[in-house]
Amino acid sequence: MNPVDKRRREFFGQAAAIAGAMIAPGLMLYEYAEAVGPDGASRPRAPGEPVSGKVRWGMLIDTTKCAPGCRECVDACNRENGLPGTTRATDSQWIRKVDLKDLKTGKAVSLPVLCQHCAEPPCVDVCPTGASFKREDGIVLVDRHTCIGCRYCMMACPYKARSFVHEATTGQSPDVPRGKGCVESCTLCVHKVDKGGTPSCVEACAAAGHQAIVFGDLNDPSSEISKRVRAATTTQLRADLRTDNGVRYQGL
Amino acid sequence: MTAAGFLRAILAATLLLAGSGAGLVASASGPALDAARSGPCVEDPKVMRRSHMDFLKHDRDDTVRRGIRGIKHSLSACVDCHASKADGRVLGSEKHFCQGCHTYAAVKVDCFDCHASTARPAATAAAAAPGSLR
Amino acid sequence: METKSARRAFWLLLAAGGAVLAVALGAAHYMEVHGHAVTGMNNQVVWGLPHVFAIFLIVAASGALNVASIGSVFGESDYKPHAPLSVLLTVALLAGGLMVLVLDLGRPERLVVAATHYNFRSIFAWNMILYNGLFAICALYLWALLERRLGRFARPVGLAAFAWRIILTTGTGSIFGFLVARQAYASGVIAPLFIALSLAWGLAVFHLAQCGLARLAGREPMDAELHARVRRLLAIFVIAALYFVAVHHLTNLYWAKQVAFERFILVSGAPYPALFWAGYVVLGSLVPLVLLFHPGLASARATAAASVLVALGALAFLYVFIVGGQAFPLEIFPGYEVASTFGDGRADGYSPSLPELLLGLGGLAASFLIALAGARALPILAPAEVAMAAPAPAK
Numbered sequence: 001m002n003p004v005d006k007r008r009r010e011f012f013g014q015a016a017a018i019a020g021a022m023i024a025p026g027l028m029l030y031e032y033a034e035a036v037g038p039d040g041a042s043r044p045r046a047p048g049e050p051v052s053g054k055v056r057w058g059m060l061i062d063t064t065k066c067a068p069g070c071r072e073c074v075d076a077c078n079r080e081n082g083l084p085g086t087t088r089a090t091d092s093q094w095i096r097k098v099d100l101k102d103l104k105t106g107k108a109v110s111l112p113v114l115c116q117h118c119a120e121p122p123c124v125d126v127c128p129t130g131a132s133f134k135r136e137d138g139i140v141l142v143d144r145h146t147c148i149g150c151r152y153c154m155m156a157c158p159y160k161a162r163s164f165v166h167e168a169t170t171g172q173s174p175d176v177p178r179g180k181g182c183v184e185s186c187t188l189c190v191h192k193v194d195k196g197g198t199p200s201c202v203e204a205c206a207a208a209g210h211q212a213i214v215f216g217d218l219n220d221p222s223s224e225i226s227k228r229v230r231a232a233t234t235t236q237l238r239a240d241l242r243t244d245n246g247v248r249y250q251g252l
Numbered sequence: 253m254t255a256a257g258f259l260r261a262i263l264a265a266t267l268l269l270a271g272s273g274a275g276l277v278a279s280a281s282g283p284a285l286d287a288a289r290s291g292p293c294v295e296d297p298k299v300m301r302r303s304h305m306d307f308l309k310h311d312r313d314d315t316v317r318r319g320i321r322g323i324k325h326s327l328s329a330c331v332d333c334h335a336s337k338a339d340g341r342v343l344g345s346e347k348h349f350c351q352g353c354h355t356y357a358a359v360k361v362d363c364f365d366c367h368a369s370t371a372r373p374a375a376t377a378a379a380a381a382p383g384s385l386r
Numbered sequence: 387m388e389t390k391s392a393r394r395a396f397w398l399l400l401a402a403g404g405a406v407l408a409v410a411l412g413a414a415h416y417m418e419v420h421g422h423a424v425t426g427m428n429n430q431v432v433w434g435l436p437h438v439f440a441i442f443l444i445v446a447a448s449g450a451l452n453v454a455s456i457g458s459v460f461g462e463s464d465y466k467p468h469a470p471l472s473v474l475l476t477v478a479l480l481a482g483g484l485m486v487l488v489l490d491l492g493r494p495e496r497l498v499v500a501a502t503h504y505n506f507r508s509i510f511a512w513n514m515i516l517y518n519g520l521f522a523i524c525a526l527y528l529w530a531l532l533e534r535r536l537g538r539f540a541r542p543v544g545l546a547a548f549a550w551r552i553i554l555t556t557g558t559g560s561i562f563g564f565l566v567a568r569q570a571y572a573s574g575v576i577a578p579l580f581i582a583l584s585l586a587w588g589l590a591v592f593h594l595a596q597c598g599l600a601r602l603a604g605r606e607p608m609d610a611e612l613h614a615r616v617r618r619l620l621a622i623f624v625i626a627a628l629y630f631v632a633v634h635h636l637t638n639l640y641w642a643k644q645v646a647f648e649r650f651i652l653v654s655g656a657p658y659p660a661l662f663w664a665g666y667v668v669l670g671s672l673v674p675l676v677l678l679f680h681p682g683l684a685s686a687r688a689t690a691a692a693s694v695l696v697a698l699g700a701l702a703f704l705y706v707f708i709v710g711g712q713a714f715p716l717e718i719f720p721g722y723e724v725a726s727t728f729g730d731g732r733a734d735g736y737s738p739s740l741p742e743l744l745l746g747l748g749g750l751a752a753s754f755l756i757a758l759a760g761a762r763a764l765p766i767l768a769p770a771e772v773a774m775a776a777p778a779p780a781k
Binding site: 053088097098099100103109113122129147149151155156158159160162163164165166167168183237238 | 567
């Protein structure tokens with residue numbers, strides 16, 4: 001065992017002992033007390049416990065409630081993740097509003113498109129270094145430490161969900177590192193979800209009174225998202241590819 | 253790789269020399285850093301000087317890949333604690349904690365190409381308890 | 387004996403190639419410092435001109451091995467004296483192409499990460515192994531060809547090289563063929579298409595290198611009978627490539643869901659239709675076929691002209707294939723008219739910038755320099771043209 005592993009084990013041992021012994025909530029207990037799914041059903045993770053496949057985070061986007069012209073989710077994402085929010089062809093857009101018009105019937109739909117957090121993500125398959133990966137709980141991420149900026153994942157993504165950082169970045173959030181030369185995309189606000197929070201776009205949509213986005217654990221039958229996808233007809237984008245997206249759409 | 257290891261060895265040697273008892277050497281030639289915080293670091297400073305990059309690298313994989321938060325060796329916790337009291341940063345001049353030492357040791361620091369080099373607004377207050385395991 | 391003028395020409399060419407390469411490295415550095423914002427590439431067209439040059443060089447590299455394969459594997463002894471140059475060109479073209487590919491990465495300084503982290507589901511990662519393997523096999527092959535005592539290994543190593551290059555080009559084509567989500571790619575026919583293209587492009591580059599080096603040495607490029615065979619072979623390869631391109635497009639045209647893409651790339655999506663029809667089909671294929679088949683044009687010069695056109699047509703084809711293929715918007719919502727701030731539903735523009743072009747030309751220059759220096763340092767040329775390449779007599 002190398003020294004770092006040893007220290008880490010000692011640390012986990014101590015941390016578990018302290019956490020178990022403490023009655024008054026210390027800092028750590030306070031933080032992890034929140035580690036409950038937004039629906040109140042998901043089991044909190046203990047400190048030092050890795051994410052597991054028992055959870056599958058997902059999103060349901062109800063297009064009938066999504067207002068055309070509303071960009072609350074987009075703006076919230078940019079604020080939360082320290083993105084500039086400009087829309088030149090070289091700028092990153094982790095979530096974007098797409099306006100659709102049915103060519104035959106003229107029916108108009110407005111909806112946000114973001115990383116679909118596929119169960120079978122093409123971006124992960126093609127990444128030469130394994131920088132593009134899927135967490136056990138279904139969140140698809142880029143490990144920027146091993147991304148070499150080849151952009152093959154952008155070629156492979158069926159949803160144009162990924163952006164390449166074309167120039168030096170400033171004003172990063174401490175929780176969301178991002179820098180020139182790597183590919184990035186929606187993280188499902190993993191830094192918040194890991195602490196029991198909800199993605200910022202979901203919160204912003206609710207705050208604006210639309211409630212068009214539901215976030216939760218698709219593996220938990222009692223979660224709101226599970227109940228909703230059981231009750232209503234929902235679709236996955238490019239379902240023909242069988243990528244089994246974590247993001248589903250209603251009313252499309 | 254070997255070059256990095258070599259640089260690391262030099263850095264460690266230099267810093268150990270500067271930090272270990274030889275107060276004269278340290279005060280005469282060590283970097284003067286504007287980042288004093290009271291209380292202990294997460295490891296012994298001597299160990300940190302030598303091995304902080306390994307700690308960070310090890311724990312980063314736990315956080316990024318396995319979603320383990322609240323790790324002991326977190327870069328943002330380093331920044332929160334060691335940021336300059338004047339402007340809340342660890343980069344900017346040779347008085348700033350990360351830049352000062354890395355310039356002194358002539359080792360490139362590329363963490364902050366992506367990571368924020370500024371402490372969280374709340375961190376200045378939280379830094380009173382620097383041993384906290386964020 | 388190497389003449390004085392030949393020696394001077396060699397150094398002049400070396401200096402010219404070195405200058406182009408130096409400018410290209412400067413351009414790559416500029417792109418790395420400022421980020422890809424200074425290129426024409428964006429979030430819609432993520433692979434631009436550097437990839438056009440890189441893929442050309444890598445595909446031509448495996449094709450350049452043709453001549454050696456025909457000699458060693460298929461036992462055509464007329465080709466055997468030309469095998470060393472053929473192998474050298476493979477190494478040179480592959481190195482040039484990989485240089486461009488690496489320097490166009492977002493984080494080229496992390497090459498060591500690419501070498502130490504492999505995702506074996508990635509065709510890109512397989513290709514890295516295939517490329518490095520080809521270097522190794524070519525080194526052994528060259529050794530076996532040049533060292534008389536190892537001559538008996540030339541055939542087995544040649545066979546391995548032949549098999550490896552077929553797999554390698556299958557891999558290169560599959561970089562695109564496996565992209566299930568894209569209208570422009572996602573087809574099994576792209577792998578054999580790339581093999582056919584590699585045969586044509588590689589032989590064209592071989593012929594040009596052969597003519598150039600022979601001319602530098604003041605010799606005839608090759609004997610008339612062999613030249614006639616090379617002409618016919620190049621023509622057959624050009625036709626084979628056209629055939630696969632036609633099959634790819636005809637298949638797409640038969641599928642209703644692909645018709646919009648075909649209309650874009652073949653008819654309406656300027657500048658790609660013009661580059662495809664005028665650049666690849668007419669100038670890059672039909673005109674060379676006339677030059678190669680016309681009985682009145684049976685000169686090495688006409689074949690060289692055809693080879694130049696085939697190479698230019700290759701660049702036109704790849705520009706349409708790579709850039710045009712990405713410019714066509716992803717079809718995420720079939721049956722809908724789509725609009726967004728992120729280029730959905732809209733064919734996005736790409737105008738290559740100067741640094742990208744310079745980087746691409748730098749790849750050609752790197753290949754040129756390796757071939758030139760290799761041909762001088764090693765006894766590469768067939769005996770008839772050996773004068774220039776022989777090591778200068780000790781003074």
